[in-house]
Amino acid sequence: MELVLATQNLDKIKEIKDTFKNLGLKIFTFKDFSYFPSIEEDKETPYDNALKKARTIARFTGKIALADDSGLEVEVLGGAPGIFSHRFAGEKASYEDNNRKILSLLEGIPLDERKAAFRCLIAISDGGSKEKVVEGICKGRILQEMRGEKGFGYDPLFQPEGFTKTFAQMSLKEKNKISHRGKALKKARKVLEEWTNTTVIGLTGNIGSGKTTVARMFKELGAEIIEADKIGHDLIKKVEVKKNLIRTFGSSILDEKKEIERRKLGRIVFKNKKKLEKLNQILHPLIFAEIKKKIASTQARIVIIDAAILLEAGWNSLVDKVLVVSTSYEAQLKRIKESTRFSSEEIEGIMQAQGPQDKKIQRADFLIRNEGSLKETKRQVEQIWEKELPKPGLN
Numbered sequence: 001m002e003l004v005l006a007t008q009n010l011d012k013i014k015e016i017k018d019t020f021k022n023l024g025l026k027i028f029t030f031k032d033f034s035y036f037p038s039i040e041e042d043k044e045t046p047y048d049n050a051l052k053k054a055r056t057i058a059r060f061t062g063k064i065a066l067a068d069d070s071g072l073e074v075e076v077l078g079g080a081p082g083i084f085s086h087r088f089a090g091e092k093a094s095y096e097d098n099n100r101k102i103l104s105l106l107e108g109i110p111l112d113e114r115k116a117a118f119r120c121l122i123a124i125s126d127g128g129s130k131e132k133v134v135e136g137i138c139k140g141r142i143l144q145e146m147r148g149e150k151g152f153g154y155d156p157l158f159q160p161e162g163f164t165k166t167f168a169q170m171s172l173k174e175k176n177k178i179s180h181r182g183k184a185l186k187k188a189r190k191v192l193e194e195w196t197n198t199t200v201i202g203l204t205g206n207i208g209s210g211k212t213t214v215a216r217m218f219k220e221l222g223a224e225i226i227e228a229d230k231i232g233h234d235l236i237k238k239v240e241v242k243k244n245l246i247r248t249f250g251s252s253i254l255d256e257k258k259e260i261e262r263r264k265l266g267r268i269v270f271k272n273k274k275k276l277e278k279l280n281q282i283l284h285p286l287i288f289a290e291i292k293k294k295i296a297s298t299q300a301r302i303v304i305i306d307a308a309i310l311l312e313a314g315w316n317s318l319v320d321k322v323l324v325v326s327t328s329y330e331a332q333l334k335r336i337k338e339s340t341r342f343s344s345e346e347i348e349g350i351m352q353a354q355g356p357q358d359k360k361i362q363r364a365d366f367l368i369r370n371e372g373s374l375k376e377t378k379r380q381v382e383q384i385w386e387k388e389l390p391k392p393g394l395n
């Protein structure tokens, strides 16, 4: 899944990226866009400011956006600077200016009366109906002088409860474990994990078994389909891949427009095991990488990978469940002859390359027998969708 951070503050970006390191998210920042709106924080609460930023950026980028609004609340100052934290000493104030202003306001106040808390509100929004705000608080006190070079903002003045160091004396890892933002981000991470809970189904079966037909039925119910064949077809048009294939199989695989003709390539590889292996060595890792990329960037709850050679190529390592579409040999032959221009010899070659149906069935979590009418097949698809898969839609 893709996530865009609705902030232009590089220090915050660093902290957020560190917390979301292993979540499998593709994180975008303002640097990935030629224009990125800067949003006026004109709301009265950090809750509303965070939500405004996340909604605006989600709508602008078309991606799920995460925004934070954090502030320091000092007890003897009645909760100030609060929502004015980053501009406490003026619109263009530096971190140092803000820290100095706090120090001067607290002059003469003893340590045990300098109680303070950092509060962080994080909003996540898809720009539409899906949004959530979470909060993290870190209690502590304001010291009488600045200590430490790390962190940012009021970190050199803030000593969290139970610690002798200030935030600015801690490593990013130490700080993220206990900080307001670290706590809020952990909650946000949970929300994102729920939102991104994609179930990936590998749909396989031999030629003419009805994979495409079954995939279409799942699509009508709301699944996203990734077609391995289509990825392969697009890949062989890429300059580098094309060059590699011509080097390996000769220019006889080209048509009159000097493009690779899949049928010509097929005739070579489907009757020669070694050549088929060579082709697979070139294309399979690239197709694998592309499928992986597509899974990472999807926002769908159910993704179906339609791939005749899912198991043989080892792409099943990318899926949660394997769904096999089977059919009788007679129905298979009849359908292929009716729906393709392949000769009997070509069909034979492809069927051999795809391996026996029984072996696929043994590895199936779900099986759809597509031997009868389309209505019967649809009934089986609906049964799996209703009973076996998580419901699509929003949390």
Ligand code: ATP
Pocket: 205, 206, 207, 208, 209, 210, 211, 212, 213, 214, 308, 335, 336, 339, 370, 371, 372, 373, 374, 377
């Ligand atoms: P390939 O591996 O060639 O892509 P496939 O497994 O995706 O094949 P489909 O394209 O879904 O198979 O089906 C092959 C042909 O059989 C299509 O023309 C399709 O409309 C037809 N077909 C599939 N299932 C049925 C069925 N239950 N009844 C009648 N026709 C069917």
